[in-house]
Amino acid sequence: MLLSLLIRCTGVVGTELLNCLEKREYPSSKVLLFAHPDEAGQKLSFRGEELTIAALSEESFKGVDIALFGVGDDLSKKFAPIAVSDGCVVIDNSAAYRMDPDVPLVVPEVNPQAALEHNGIIANPNCSTIIMNVPVFPLHQMAGVKRLVVSTYQAASGAGAAAMAELEQQARDFAAGDPYTTEIFGRQYLWNLFSHNSPIYADNGYNQEEWKMVKETPKIFGDEFGIAVTCVRVPVLRAHCESINIEFNRKVTLEEVHAALEAAPGVIVVDDRVNNKHPEPLTTSGQYNVNVGRIRMDNSLPGTGIEMFVAGDQLLKGAALNAVQVAELLLKK
């Protein structure tokens, strides 16, 4: 099994992909690293070796079994077809192919079978979509979701390593009494928050991040229901949180909701009312599982609604881990 990773040398997803492959003992005989020629040359450690990131070319995927793409839409669109024509299966982390009807969009805890029905490319969903889907799916199986109302609390990591570094730099700027460094976000991010920085659609007023959650979820679940969502960037480094209000098709009990979440793959219930201990970005960072807490009946609906608060590591379950889990599904085939 020859694996290749197409990554950004300056990114954080590449490092996390290697970490996941190593920690989960993915049985690859060899791993090759590629990046855009302008970025190649850097070394990353993997299984005790230093791997050099080679310059991407049209020959990069010859003989490769599985390629994990952690780059932007443009590079994915250009090189995924080349890799597929060389017999390689591409697991793509960009948005380029997610809504392509010929490409499965896979959260392994939700629709693992879809990964096996690929035509060469499998898409990894948006990070906020994945973190919402993992705990909502078992509840949808339990009682049928009628409508979700979601507000997100998204970390800097979704905007890349440079965004995380800028947020940290702003704390140093504050301590030093210096003007804030604002190259990435163009604003003070420390002690601030703002509507997600993706463009807003003129016709409906949703931003792209929100619309990804609205459109990707039905494709992953294989089922339709209403999703209203507001995406917000908060001054947190690497885990996304989401406040999720669920209206079901039937009355539910808190006991069955707890039971469904406790039994769900990829979910850890962190819900201690007495000590007010619930999911937080810091305690979730570095974890594979989505943490779920603040689980309670919605007082505004007659037994048919619940509220909950979830946190998931944006770089792991929201990106690298999900892609590696998809690669693991391919092995089983």
Added chain:
Amino acid sequence: MLLSLLIRCTGVVGTELLNCLEKREYPSSKVLLFAHPDEAGQKLSFRGEELTIAALSEESFKGVDIALFGVGDDLSKKFAPIAVSDGCVVIDNSAAYRMDPDVPLVVPEVNPQAALEHNGIIANPNCSTIIMNVPVFPLHQMAGVKRLVVSTYQAASGAGAAAMAELEQQARDFAAGDPYTTEIFGRQYLWNLFSHNSPIYADNGYNQEEWKMVKETPKIFGDEFGIAVTCVRVPVLRAHCESINIEFNRKVTLEEVHAALEAAPGVIVVDDRVNNKHPEPLTTSGQYNVNVGRIRMDNSLPGTGIEMFVAGDQLLKGAALNAVQVAELLLKK
């Protein structure tokens, strides 16, 4: 008109009360400051003078026309009746009297007439309640709210001056590589967020902050509708944000929603889809008005729902300004 302020010397609300009285040219002949005897002695500047905070006693309110209370429930409960028996009208910022049927709970943009029907005490609502009520009320008048689903992004200021200072200190701790100072919140707050630190009710799973919003709003509006709310503390200094999803009793258009908000007292619409400019805590800090943006139709409801994102200064409209506005209503009487 003799005005007295019962405040915490270490607090921020007292300073903001004086700022509001001064900037809005409140026509008091004299302003007296009181605090718990353990805290008295500090000086605060007002209209070019230094006022000394005197030690509170049972004689403090003799001859006083209006007293603004900016202290905790216990002091309010003890001294409000004493002040009232001396003929003083108390505007109380604590939670002690908010749900008392004999005490009006007033947001001047919503129910100003209620302020005039007092029996000596008028309660100032919870900060998150006020910031939600100001923009939701004109929409309720427009089309009747059926149900709200709200998630908050609350600042450190709601937990007091020491909490704000600890958050700032944590940025210095990070820059210096020191362990985080965690005396107030017992946790890293910088680059983290957590479920609101008020106690959670064992029976329904809501925390006190959430339940205040659920219970105070119908009293202020004089009308009932469903409210589901999740309160979260984010690493922001002094403005609260809220993601508000509204289901109406009838179909609405985006045009009429905009028109109602543009015409509403205390509301500024900040909604620039092209430049992605919407309410932020930093841009709202120091402002009297609640900022409203991200106004759009809810794609999950057939014309009967909208989403919006609001920000309001927790210390001003969420506390001091609202109390001073109530005092202004009493003048008109």
